[in-house]
Amino acid sequence: MSGFAAVRLPDARWHPAEVAFWVALAAAPFVFPGHLVLGSQVLITGLFALSLDLILGYAGIVSLGHAAMFGAGAYTAGLLARHGWGEPLSGLAAAAVAGAAIAWATSFIAVRGGDLTRLMVTLGIGLMLYEAANQAARVTGGVDGLSDMAVRDLLGVFPFDLAGRTAYVYSFAVLFAVFLVCRRIVRSPFGLSLRGIRDGARRMPALGSPVRRRLIAIYSVSGAIAGIAGALLAQTTQFVGLEVLGFARSADLLVMLVLGGAGWLYGGLIGAALFMVAQNQLSSMNPVYWQFWLGLLLVAMVFVARGGVVGAIGLARERILGRAAR
Amino acid sequence: MFTSLPGVLFDGVAYGSLLFLMSIGLSVTMGLMRFINLAHGAFAMLGGYVCVVGMARLGVPFLATLPLAFLAAAAAGAVLERALYRRLYRRGPLDQVLFSLGLTLMSVAGATYVWGSGQQPMHLPGFLLGQVRVLGVDLGIYRLFLVALVATITAALVLLVRRTRFGARLRASVDDAQASAGLGIDVTRVFSVTFALGSGLAGLGGALAIDVLGLDPTFPLKYLVYFLLVVVVGGAGSIAGTLAASLLLGLFDVSGKYYVPAAGAFVIYALMVVLLLLFPGGLRRGAR
Numbered sequence: 040m041s042g043f044a045a046v047r048l049p050d051a052r053w054h055p056a057e058v059a060f061w062v063a064l065a066a067a068p069f070v071f072p073g074h075l076v077l078g079s080q081v082l083i084t085g086l087f088a089l090s091l092d093l094i095l096g097y098a099g100i101v102s103l104g105h106a107a108m109f110g111a112g113a114y115t116a117g118l119l120a121r122h123g124w125g126e127p128l129s130g131l132a133a134a135a136v137a138g139a140a141i142a143w144a145t146s147f148i149a150v151r152g153g154d155l156t157r158l159m160v161t162l163g164i165g166l167m168l169y170e171a172a173n174q175a176a177r178v179t180g181g182v183d184g185l186s187d188m189a190v191r192d193l194l195g196v197f198p199f200d201l202a203g204r205t206a207y208v209y210s211f212a213v214l215f216a217v218f219l220v221c222r223r224i225v226r227s228p229f230g231l232s233l234r235g236i237r238d239g240a241r242r243m244p245a246l247g248s249p250v251r252r253r254l255i256a257i258y259s260v261s262g263a264i265a266g267i268a269g270a271l272l273a274q275t276t277q278f279v280g281l282e283v284l285g286f287a288r289s290a291d292l293l294v295m296l297v298l299g300g301a302g303w304l305y306g307g308l309i310g311a312a313l314f315m316v317a318q319n320q321l322s323s324m325n326p327v328y329w330q331f332w333l334g335l336l337l338v339a340m341v342f343v344a345r346g347g348v349v350g351a352i353g354l355a356r357e358r359i360l361g362r363a364a365r
Numbered sequence: 366m367f368t369s370l371p372g373v374l375f376d377g378v379a380y381g382s383l384l385f386l387m388s389i390g391l392s393v394t395m396g397l398m399r400f401i402n403l404a405h406g407a408f409a410m411l412g413g414y415v416c417v418v419g420m421a422r423l424g425v426p427f428l429a430t431l432p433l434a435f436l437a438a439a440a441a442g443a444v445l446e447r448a449l450y451r452r453l454y455r456r457g458p459l460d461q462v463l464f465s466l467g468l469t470l471m472s473v474a475g476a477t478y479v480w481g482s483g484q485q486p487m488h489l490p491g492f493l494l495g496q497v498r499v500l501g502v503d504l505g506i507y508r509l510f511l512v513a514l515v516a517t518i519t520a521a522l523v524l525l526v527r528r529t530r531f532g533a534r535l536r537a538s539v540d541d542a543q544a545s546a547g548l549g550i551d552v553t554r555v556f557s558v559t560f561a562l563g564s565g566l567a568g569l570g571g572a573l574a575i576d577v578l579g580l581d582p583t584f585p586l587k588y589l590v591y592f593l594l595v596v597v598v599g600g601a602g603s604i605a606g607t608l609a610a611s612l613l614l615g616l617f618d619v620s621g622k623y624y625v626p627a628a629g630a631f632v633i634y635a636l637m638v639v640l641l642l643l644f645p646g647g648l649r650r651g652a653r
Contacts, residue, residue, distance in 0.1 A: 101459055148642060154458035155401055159597045160641055166590060167634040174631060286586075290466060297463055327482075331474035337467025341453065341460045 051226060060305065061215065068207050075203035081315045082210040083271045088296045088307025089214075089221060090264035095293075096302030097225055098257050099237030100150060103158050103289050104165025105265055107145070108138040110284030112266025114172065117185045117279035125191035131213065131270045138266020141168075143259040150254040162286070169284040184280040188273070199275065206275035213271060214308075217264055221304055224260070233257055294337060371502045373623050374616065379508035381615025382515035383577060386570030387588070388595040389522070389607050390442075390563020396602015397539050397559055398454050403465040405567060405592055406585030407472035408438040412568025413580040414476065417485045427490050431572055438568020443561035450560065451553075469585050476582035485580040511573060518566070522604055535559060539602050591618075594633070598640045 064082070068075055087109055094100040112134035119130045145164050149157060172179045179185055192198045197205045224230050232248045243250050273279045282288060291314065299310025322329040391405040412434035419430040445468075453461055493507045526532035537545040538552045546552045571584070578588065591614065599610030614633065621632030 095459075101462065103462070148638070155395070156597065156641065158401065158458070158462065159593055160638065162590065162593070163634050163637045163641070167631065167638065170631040170634060294463070294466075297459070327474045327477045330470050331478075334467040334470030334472075334474065337463050337470070338449070341456075341464040341467070342449075 057305075060308075064211060068204070072202075075207045077315065077319060079203055079206040079210040079275055080272075081312050082207070082214050083268050083275070084292075084295070084315055085308040085311040086210075086214045086217060086271065087265055087268035088292055088299070088311045089218065089304065090261045090268065091292055091296050092301055092304060092307045093221060093224070093261045093264070094258055095296060096304075096306065097230060097237065098233045098254055099240075100254065100258065101154050101158055102149070102161040103286070103293065104161035104163070105261075105292055106284050106286070106288040107161075107165045107168045108142050108262040108265035109269040109272075109288065110168060110172065111141045112138045112269030113273040113279045113283040114179060114185070114269075115266070116270035117188055117273040118178070120188040120190045120274065120277075121185060123189075125189045127190055127193050127209070127274050130190075130274060131267055134266040134270030134273075135263040136266070138269065139259045139263035142262020142265075143255065146255040146258040146262075150251065150258055162289075165284065165286060165289055169281065169286070172281060172284055179279075179281070182281055184278055185273075186278050188277045188279075190274045190277060199277070203275070210271055210275065213267065217267060218304065221264070225304065229253070229256075294333065298336075298340065369502060372504070373620050375502070375504055375512075376508065377616035377619035378612060379505075379511045379615070380577065380619050381612035382512050383570055383574050384591055384595055384615055385608050385611035386515055386518065386573065387567050388592040388611065389604065390560075390565075390567050391592050392596045392599060392604075392607040393535075393539075393563050393602055394560055395596055396600075397535070397542075398450075398556055400450065400454060401458050401461045401465065402450075403462060403589060403593075404468040404472065404585065405465075405564075406587075406589050407469055408442055408564040408567040409571030409574070409588070410472065410476060410580070410582070410584040411441055412438045412571035413485070413575050413584065414480060415568070416572035416575060417487065417580065418480075420488070421486075427493070431569060434572035435565040435569040438571070439561045439565030441568075442564025443557060446557055446560040451556075454556075469589075472585055473582050476584075480582070482582055485575065487575040487580070489576055507576060511577075514573070518569075519604070519608060526604065531555075531558070590637075591633075594637050598637070 067078055071078065087105075090108070091102065091105050094102060115134040115137040116130040119125075119133055124130065145160075149160050149164065151157075152160070173181055176182075190199060193205055193209055197208075199205045225233075232243065232253055235243050235246070235248065236250050236253060240250060269283060272283065295310035295314040296307045297310070298314060299306035299308065301307075318329060318333075321332060387409045388405070390408070391402060394400055394402060394405075415434045415437045416427070416430040419425040419433055420427060425433070449464070449468075453464055489507055493510055496503045496505050497509070498504075524532075526535060534545070534550045534555050537548070537550060538555050542552050571580070574580075578584075595607060595610045595614060598613070599606035599608070614636070617636050618633050625632065
């Protein structure tokens with residue numbers, strides 16, 4: 040009934056396609072050495088989409104304000120680097136804490152109520168944080184953004200270069216590490232109970248599952264990951280603009296995740312890659328056309344290709360395999 | 366510029382009336398079809414452009430463009446409802462959000478393509494300009510006109526819903542679409558007519574709003590939050606609730622901008638979260 044990928048039973052083994060996917064990501068810098076800056080942006084956005092997949096694809100929480108946690112992480116890392124704490128990894132950790140804290144504090148109003156209330160509350164929280172950052176221009180730099188960041192060398196050895204080599208490797212390593220954690224989470228009993236809540240929130244309490252606590256927990260985890268993604272963006276670009284908190288970021292994120300297919304972890308990564316490469320190509324021609332085609336794509340997707348790219352692949356595969364088994 | 370408290374309050378009421386006109390259609394369609402329509406502002410924008418184009422290129426007088434704005438938006442609403450919206454009533458909220466977000470993006474890009482990205486100029490006719498002094502308070506004539514017009518429309522809507530056969534069908538369908546269909550009410554047609562009416566009112570509101578809120582292609586996104594806020598706070602499907610929420614929002618927004626300009630839009634977002642905290646069930650109660 041829903042647009043999510045088919046439920047799969049937990050399986051800790053790595054599918055060959057998964058291995059190939061990660062090998063391809065690791066090999067990408069050798070194939071496209073000139074596009075490393077875009078590449079690391081894709082990885083960072085993919086990480087951000089992964090955080091949304093945890094709450095949308097697995098727990099069924101629709102959010103239009105996920106940029107709040109992303110922005111909180113970006114500003115945390117940015118402000119730390121600006122005021123003398125330029126060590127990247129600890130900045131990342133601080134951003135994770137900031138993202139989780141914002142998510143936890145707002146989860147009490149964000150995870151209750153129906154879908155419309157959730158949409159509104161997450162949208163409202165996102166807009167409030169945006170306005171707050173805009174007004175606190177002395178701290179955040181307001182519309183001019185936060186620059187003058189002094190990010191130190193990664194691990195004290197690798198400086199962030201203009202070509203984006205360090206940024207790519209750094210983003211890739213963080214993405215992979217977080218992905219492993221997420222993969223573990225969604226295959227745990229906790230992850231399974233989230234799917235139970237998504238598919239039948241009324242029945243889960245009868246099984247003894249504390250729905251509210253579970254949702255608050257996953258929302259906070261998702262916030263921490265979004266915070267990490269924001270910090271990665273801040274550290275690799277050495278700049279934090281107000282748009283890290285913007286509505287467009289939240290809306291685009293939702294589009295990417297659905298484009299790739301929610302509820303299978305890889306959907307967000309694939310969606311982010313497709314979205315950003317297309318955006319990069321089309322909006323260099325004309326930003327208005329990009330918006331139009333994106334809108335058309337969304338409408339078409341809702342009517343013909345629910346479940347996104349990953350969902351479509353999964354469906355096709357199941358059909359072929361199902362036929363072969365018979 | 367010094368403006369007295371009654372003057373600010375009156376501006377708030379005028380602003381709230383505009384919000385009411387633009388969000389009542391959204392409120393009814395959300396209550397009736399449970400459809401999360403983020404593209405509602407696009408109908409308001411269409412009405413605004415019909416008004417501007419009618420006045421500037423075709424030389425239609427301002428008052429005569431208002432019914433045109435209503436009709437154009439209502440026609441667009443009717444066509445889209447029949448062609449697209451109807452297929453998604455039974456889908457989940459995520460599909461509805463994505464679809465209507467896509468429609469909004471297309472409308473923004475389309476309006477930029479046709480009319481350019483700038484603010485549209487608005488020249489009100491002379492008799493709507495200036496101010497009158499009522500009980501020692503200077504009131505803008507256009508704002509008085511707005512409040513009077515919206516009050517008339519509200520009264521007509523209440524009569525329509527409470528006193529006519531169509532209104533009875535509408536109320537029955539809102540309460541329980543399935544049972545109403547069982548009683549022989551053509552719920553699908555009630556949906557279509559209501560959707561067109563709501564879109565038309567949004568178009569009228571968009572035309573009236575140019576002088577107050579301005580008009581550029583980002584209009585549907587810029588005021589999206591306001592429309593949704595009105596509906597969520599007022600309770601979907603309720604005229605009285607929508608009116609109360611619109612006025613409350615208008616008053617807070619205008620007085621916030623006058624008295625604490627530094628806080629900017631923060632006042633309105635804070636109000637929204639507080640209201641949602643206080644009345645988390647308001648929406649659901651309204652939608653039932």
